[in-house]
Amino acid sequence: MHVIQIENISKTYGEHFSLRNISFSLEKGKIFSLLGPNGAGKTTLVKLxxxxxxxxxxxxxxxxxxxxxxxxxxxxxxxxxxxxxxxFYTAYGVLEFFGTMKGVQADLLKPQIDSALKMLNIDELRNRKLSKMSKGQIQRVGLASILIGDNDLIILDEPFSGLDPIGMRDLKDIIKKLKEDGKTLFINSHILLEMEHLCDEVAILNRGELLFKGPVSEVLAKEKSLDDFFHKLINQDEQGSK
Ligand SMILES: Nc1ncnc2c1ncn2[C@@H]1O[C@H](COP(=O)(O)OP(=O)(O)OP(=O)(O)O)[C@@H](O)[C@H]1O
Ligand SMILES: [Mg+2]
Incomplete structure (x- = not known):
């Protein structure tokens, strides 16, 4: 079953940028990453x-x-x-807010929040206000919210940014666990090495155009790493558009 189907999408912002005729679909239960340089259109596609x-x-x-x-x-x-x-919200307060909005029953919410705080290693920050946290700590609170409620599709825009190496590993473990539970993950990212190991499928976007969509195994059959594949594809595209 397809969780996401994108069919001939175009979106123009003034004269400067357009997503051009993008089509692809994503099956349930996969970890997928949309890759592309700054300004390629990744966040625009997620907003759409x-x-x-x-x-x-x-x-x-x-x-x-x-x-x-x-x-x-x-x-x-x-x-x-x-x-x-x-x-002025505490870590606990943010997760309670999200849980209530998602309709999680009150008696189920507290154990879900406790477990999410533990999984993101921010249990000791549960009563600390966001105003008194570092940017990586705030990022962890945001990421903890994906574990609240019953989410089938999880969309993460640059989730690794601002995380330290421990946070990156924690998040990768969480993403793998979510996949084991049958969830679908859509991740916008720049971190090619991590994505090569984590993802089932990738798509590469450059200047609003989709250059590739396929399994990581297909990428690695063509090139020795996702990093090499990405740079070759982007360079070819840049040469072609000159
Ligand atoms: N509201 C807007 N009005 C005009 N142009 C915009 C607007 N939002 C984004 N853009 C432009 O659209 C292009 C794509 O932006 P987008 O945020 O989708 O890129 P991105 O791939 O997510 O980049 P990054 O890796 O830096 O997050 C950029 O050139 C950006 O300047
Ligand atoms: Mg972006």
């Missing part, structure tokens, strides 16, 4: 999937429901590029 902005042409289906239908966001968790929240 979440109906935060609207396409000029094409269709996006999430769980077979059009993205402009709010039912498409049932069971979807999203952490933006720079997670933040009201500074």
């Amino acid at each position: 999937m979440l109906n935060l902005i609207h396409q000029d042409a094409g269709n996006i289906l999430i769980n077979n429901t059009e993205a402009n239908n709010k039912k498409s966001r049932l069971g979807v968790a999203f952490i933006p590029e720079k997670f933040n929240f009201f500074p």
